[in-house]
Amino acid sequence: MKKYKLTIEYDGTDFSGWQIQPKDRTVEGVLEEAFSKVLQQDIDLIGQGRTDAGVHARGQVADVLIPKDKDLEKVLLGVNGLVGDEIQVMHFEEVPEPFHSRFDAIGREYEYTITTRPMPLLRHTTWALRQPVELDILEDCAALLNGEFDFAGFSKFNEDNFTTLCDIQRSLFETEGEVIRYRIRANRFLRNMVRRLVGTMVRVAQGKMSMDDFKTALENPDAEIPTYTAPARGLVLEKVFYKK
Structure with a gap:
């Protein structure tokens, strides 16, 4: 697995915040579902922190582990297509395994x-x-x-x-x-x-x-x-x- 740092932009108007919740639609939940569909396996996003319902982001950061044999550019094309215009992963870079979006900020x-x-x-x-x-x-x-x-x-x-x-x-x-x-x-x-x-x-x-x-x-x-x-x-x- 390789670890990547993602920079994410989203319009939070119709989301119940960033963090996954059992019943509500959240940014993290929609992204994880899209990654899992594209990669055909469960994927866990680690966000730098939460944003509340209705709050937007131009530079939210999350890290994710992706199988080494996957081309992340192609993966993100699929993910961005699935999540629609409300959310887009704008940038990615490979980071060392110890990197943590929240604790390293x-x-x-x-x-x-x-x-x-x-x-x-x-x-x-x-x-x-x-x-x-x-x-x-x-x-x-x-x-x-x-x-x-x-x-x-x-x-x-x-x-x-x-x-x-x-x-x-x-x-x-x-x-x-x-x-x-x-x-x-x-x-x-x-x-x-x-x-x-x-x-x-x-x-x-x-x-x-x-x-x-x-x-x-x-x-x-x-x-x-x-x-x-x-x-x-x-x-x-x-x-x-x-x-x-």
């Missing part, structure tokens, strides 16, 4: 897209705001996030978390006309973390929450200050980083 980058009015053509990949936001306040909120913080107050509880500390290396908003993009890169992310950060920052920028409360929630996760979750559809996993 040193960073991830997400992008969240907001529009300042409903845009029908972007409705599946953006959050359309119905009320105005102060862009300078969004930028101030984002600037506060650079560094290491305990994000327990901005995440959904997960008993598998060995720590809720995350080191943010990049956090900024970029505006182009009626489109606002938030980019965030960190060594790791907690479940719902990016969406809760975005939702809460928007609340602050709409005057529905004070900057002091946002700072307190960031600095003291036990403060029990309510946070707000942005819709899944605006979130895209952009890239996963590994040591060279």
Whole structure:
């Protein structure tokens, strides 16, 4: 068997997230089924991490073991044909046997897209705001996030978390006309973390929450200050980083 690292793009609108579930349609489940049909044997994909229902990816990473006698380019032509336009394996490379998509990752980058009015053509990949936001306040909120913080107050509880500390290396908003993009890169992310950060920052920028409360929630996760979750559809996993 040879191990390959796959880079996968998908529209998560009609999926119940990445991770296989017993009854629901997931990205991992559809891909594994396609690989198994093409190769005529059971195949196990190992993803770098999960994405929630409705979240998209431009750079999801998974690793897979493929029989040595198979031409992976031909295998992927078959897989991409079976999974349809919602999912595509965009790139592959052979990696050493010890490689692990999740445990070898040193960073991830997400992008969240907001529009300042409903845009029908972007409705599946953006959050359309119905009320105005102060862009300078969004930028101030984002600037506060650079560094290491305990994000327990901005995440959904997960008993598998060995720590809720995350080191943010990049956090900024970029505006182009009626489109606002938030980019965030960190060594790791907690479940719902990016969406809760975005939702809460928007609340602050709409005057529905004070900057002091946002700072307190960031600095003291036990403060029990309510946070707000942005819709899944605006979130895209952009890239996963590994040591060279």
